[in-house]
Every structure is written in structure tokens, then in C-alpha cells.
Amino acid sequence: MTDPMSEGSSRVNQQARVPQRSGGTPLELADDALIAAQRLSEWVARAPTLEEDVALTNIALDQLGVARLLLQSLGDEDELAYRRGDAEFRNCLLVELPFGRARGDLDFGWTVVWLLFLAAAQKLRYEAWDNEVAAKAVKESAYHLDHATQWVIRLGDGTSLSRERVQAAVEELWPYTHELTEGIRDDWLSIVEPVLKEATLVKPSHDTWRPSGGRSGRHTEHLSYVLAEMQALHRAHPGVQW
Amino acid sequence: MNEPLWEVFVRPRRGLSHTHVGSLHAPDARMALRHARDLYTRRQEGVSIWVVPASEITASSPDEKDSFFDPAGDKIYRHPTFYELPEGVEHL
Numbered sequence: 437m438t439d440p441m442s443e444g445s446s447r448v449n450q451q452a453r454v455p456q457r458s459g460g461t462p463l464e465l466a467d468d469a470l471i472a473a474q475r476l477s478e479w480v481a482r483a484p485t486l487e488e489d490v491a492l493t494n495i496a497l498d499q500l501g502v503a504r505l506l507l508q509s510l511g512d513e514d515e516l517a518y519r520r521g522d523a524e525f526r527n528c529l530l531v532e533l534p535f536g537r538a539r540g541d542l543d544f545g546w547t548v549v550w551l552l553f554l555a556a557a558q559k560l561r562y563e564a565w566d567n568e569v570a571a572k573a574v575k576e577s578a579y580h581l582d583h584a585t586q587w588v589i590r591l592g593d594g595t596s597l598s599r600e601r602v603q604a605a606v607e608e609l610w611p612y613t614h615e616l617t618e619g620i621r622d623d624w625l626s627i628v629e630p631v632l633k634e635a636t637l638v639k640p641s642h643d644t645w646r647p648s649g650g651r652s653g654r655h656t657e658h659l660s661y662v663l664a665e666m667q668a669l670h671r672a673h674p675g676v677q678w
Numbered sequence: 679m680n681e682p683l684w685e686v687f688v689r690p691r692r693g694l695s696h697t698h699v700g701s702l703h704a705p706d707a708r709m710a711l712r713h714a715r716d717l718y719t720r721r722q723e724g725v726s727i728w729v730v731p732a733s734e735i736t737a738s739s740p741d742e743k744d745s746f747f748d749p750a751g752d753k754i755y756r757h758p759t760f761y762e763l764p765e766g767v768e769h770l
Contacts, residue, residue: 485681485703486703487702487703487704487713487716487717488713490713490716490717490720491712491713491716494716494720582712583712586708586709586712590705590706590709
């Protein structure tokens with residue numbers, strides 16, 4: 437199988453695949469943020485409280501804002517967001533997973549664990565990246581990380597039901613954090629482990645299954661559903677504006 | 679969800695006082711502060727936020743309105759109406 441993003445693809449400019457000091461490329465960071473934004477938007481008007489609804493929506497908008505700035509620096513943002521197929525996306529697998537074990541799940545405890553893992557990694561990658569977009573993104577990631585931290589601690593060290601749910605999320609999502617944190621694993625662990633400890637949560641004892649492939653365009657089936665929803669309008673009405 | 683009510687006060691910029699802007703529900707003070715940031719300062723409305731448990735506020739009663747406030751009405755000598763404000767003085 438040929439890689440649609442390999443040499444000859446004119447969709448992204450040269451910078452897209454230049455690795456940064458943190459090990460990630462601008463396209464990987466952009467796709468992580470874009471797919472995370474689309475996933476988080478599932479919570480709009482469905483969060484447990486009105487206050488949390490606004491908080492999660494703000495975070496989704498932050499992610500979308502960074503994704504747009506990065507994509508604009510790499511080429512035509514609409515072309516890149518709406519016209520690429522799943523094999524052309526470079527996001528890690530974690531961001532495309534549903535908020536629960538199955539497609540269509542929307543588990544709040546699961547979501548805050550997902551956000552904790554993601555925001556800690558994004559903050560480290562943006563910090564290692566010295567430009568204007570990164571400077572804005574670092575502050576936003578710090579807030580996302582804080583928001584997720586507050587909830588993981590409250591739910592982990594909360595009721596037996598809330599603890600059960602976030603513990604399940606930690607176990608199910610942990611394998612995917614290896615791809616997420618490639619090159620920054622130790623720094624990431626130094627952020628995440630103290631939070632899990634304070635939340636009385638435990639890491640999975642088996643840590644040998646480490647799914648990956650997102651960075652080279654081999655995704656789970658979940659990404660296709662995310663893209664179908666995100667791209668349907670643009671594909672039906674190319675260039676549509678409102 | 680049965681979360682307590684918090685009153686939110688925002689200081690628009692340095693030199694001005696915190697002003698009541700609204701209320702919200704949150705499980706505890708730290709979450710209340712974070713929610714207040716998201717709900718009331720997302721358009722750069724402030725540089726500082728206070729959150730106060732609504733249950734801790736003691737309010738005057740509408741029944742006491744007459745005895746509380748009316749007696750001040752006819753004591754015009756308490757009002758600074760006999761001074762001329764220098765130019766440039768605001769918020770007095």
C-alpha cells in the first residue's frame with residue numbers, strides 16, 4: 437500500500453513533516469488538535485451541567501483554533517481538514533477513540549481521563565516548539581490539563597461508581613498513550629502519575645500492548661466515522677460558507 | 679446534579695472593584711473558580727475573579743426596605759451636592 441502523504445503529495449508544504457525538537461511534526465500536532473476538537477464537540481449540549489458544557493466547548497474551540505493556525509501554515513486549511521481521507525491523517529490513535537468502550541459512548545469520566553492524557557502531551561510538545569502558535573497553545577493546554585486534573589482527582593477519589601469508571605478509562609486508554617507520548621514519555625509520566633496517585637487510581641499492571649500506526653496513517657475504524665461527520669457537508673457542497 | 683450555588687465577582691481591570699456578574703453551580707470552590715473563568719471571562723471581561731458560596735451571603739430583606747433605606751432620603755446634607763467636581767475625576 438502506498439502512503440498517500442508520501443513524496444509527490446502537493447496538499448501539504450515542506451514544513452509539514454519536519455520533526456520538531458519534541459519529536460512531533462506540525463501536521464501531527466494539527467491533526468491531533470483537529471480530531472480532538474471534533475471529538476469534544478460531541479459534548480455540546482450534553483455535558484452533566486451547564487457549566488461543564490461551556491468548559492468542554494471552550495476546550496474544543498481552543499483545539500480547533502490551534503488546528504486551524506497549524507493547518508493554515510501547512511497549506512489550504514479547508515483542503516487539509518475536509519478533503520483528506522483517513523489514511524492521510526497523522527493524528528495519534530488516542531484522539532480518534534470514542535469516549536467509552538464502544539462507538540457512540542459518551543462517558544464523562546472517560547472523557548476527563550482522555551483529556552488529562554492528551555493535554556499533558558500537547559503541553560509538552562507545544563512547550564518544546566518555539567513560535568507564536570505554540571506560545572498561545574501552551575497557555576491553553578495548561579488550562580485543559582488543569583481542568584482534566586481537577587475532574588480526574590474528584591472522580592477518582594469520589595464515589596465507588598465514579599472511581600470505577602475513571603479507573604476503567606485509565607486501563608483502556610493507557611496502551612494508546614505510548615504512541616501519544618513518543619519521545620516525551622518520561623516528562624509526560626512526571627505530569628500524569630502524580631495526578632493518578634492523588635486520584636487513588638492505578639496504572640494497568642500489563643503494559644506490553646502498545647497500539648500505534650496513526651502517525652503513518654494506519655488508523656482505527658473510529659477515525660472514519662469522525663471524518664464522515666466532519667467532512668460530509670464540505671464534500672456535498674465544496675467551498676460552502678455561512 | 680445537586681451542586682451548591684456560587685456568586686461570582688469579577689474585577690474588570692486594575693483599579694476597579696470586583697463587581698457581581700452572576701452565579702453558577704459547582705461542587706467546590708476550586709471548580710467554581712474554573713467555571714467562573716469559562717462562563718464570565720471568556721471575552722476578556724476581567725483580570726481577577728472571586729467566588730463566594732451563595733449560602734454564606736446575608737442579604738437585607740425586602741420587608742426591611744423602608745426602615746433600612748428611606749431615612750437617608752431626606753438628609754440632603756449627607757449628599758456631596760455642594761461641591762464642584764474637579765475635571766477628570768471619575769468613579770466618585
